[in-house]
Amino acid sequence: MFHELRTPLSVIVGYAEILVARGDEPELRREASARILEAAEQLSGKLDALEAE
Amino acid sequence: VSDISVLLIEDDSMVRGWVRLALEGTEFRLAGEAASAPEALELAERRRPDILLLDYRLGDAVGTEVLRDLRRRGYETPAVLMTANAEAGFNEIAREAGARGTVLKSGRSAELLDALRTVCHGGTSFDARHPPRPSGQAALSPREREVLRLVAAGSTNKEIAEQLQIGDETVKTLVSRTFAKLGVRRRAEAVAAAHQLGLL
Numbered sequence: 668m669f670h671e672l673r674t675p676l677s678v679i680v681g682y683a684e685i686l687v688a689r690g691d692e693p694e695l696r697r698e699a700s701a702r703i704l705e706a707a708e709q710l711s712g713k714l715d716a717l718e719a720e
Numbered sequence: 721v722s723d724i725s726v727l728l729i730e731d732d733s734m735v736r737g738w739v740r741l742a743l744e745g746t747e748f749r750l751a752g753e754a755a756s757a758p759e760a761l762e763l764a765e766r767r768r769p770d771i772l773l774l775d776y777r778l779g780d781a782v783g784t785e786v787l788r789d790l791r792r793r794g795y796e797t798p799a800v801l802m803t804a805n806a807e808a809g810f811n812e813i814a815r816e817a818g819a820r821g822t823v824l825k826s827g828r829s830a831e832l833l834d835a836l837r838t839v840c841h842g843g844t845s846f847d848a849r850h851p852p853r854p855s856g857q858a859a860l861s862p863r864e865r866e867v868l869r870l871v872a873a874g875s876t877n878k879e880i881a882e883q884l885q886i887g888d889e890t891v892k893t894l895v896s897r898t899f900a901k902l903g904v905r906r907r908a909e910a911v912a913a914a915h916q917l918g919l920l
């Protein structure tokens with residue numbers, strides 16, 4: 668279970684770090700933001716499922 | 721100059737996207753991206769990368785088994801194994817499968833690049849955050865791995881003997897030695913261990 672939670676979290680950290688370093692590139696900014704949102708939603712879904720158990 | 725080719729083997733598209741960006745502007749370039757074991761074997765053959773970056777839990781397979789398969793086919797390409805969590809004994813599992821390094825998927829590109837650079841320059845880079853294998857556990861021989869796979873598949877000792885064409889007593893010895901090495905006492909625990917090792 669931890670593995671499933673950790674993966675989207677590391678995706679969020681990874682893209683956030685790239686945003687901090689290269690946020691002035693518009694295309695990259697869009698991609699990184701979309702991925703962060705996607706990973707956060709995935710993480711939220713997994714936490715909901717855990718809570719429901 | 722991007723002159724070191726990396727074959728990325730990872731089933732999660734978001735992680736693949738992150739690795740792609742993390743390697744941008746460095747000396748590394750992606751030689752290809754594989755999401756499954758068959759794709760990995762095919763791309764390794766076709767692209768002949770300088771280094772392999774393999775996820776441990778691939779969904780349909782386990783990175784260590786993919787690496788063993790590649791080694792059996794004669795590929796000596798240096799490999800780094802990735803996993804999301806720090807796991808006891810992971811460095812040992814990776815080393816035994818033929819990897820030269822491990823990296824945690826922390827999202828920190830410097831950690832990923834450091835591991836790739838060290839391994840590319842002929843060194844080893846095993847992430848110290850993976851606790852060592854618990855004492856009493858030891859590496860399994862190919863025969864013991866085979867026995868463990870069959871135990872996990874629900875085979876009785878007699879069925880294992882038939883399948884491997886060996887004597888009942890030999891099976892008993894192999895089973896007890898395998899359990900001892902894994903630090904397990906019951907078949908159910910062995911199943912969990914087999915799953916962890918990617919033998920299921």
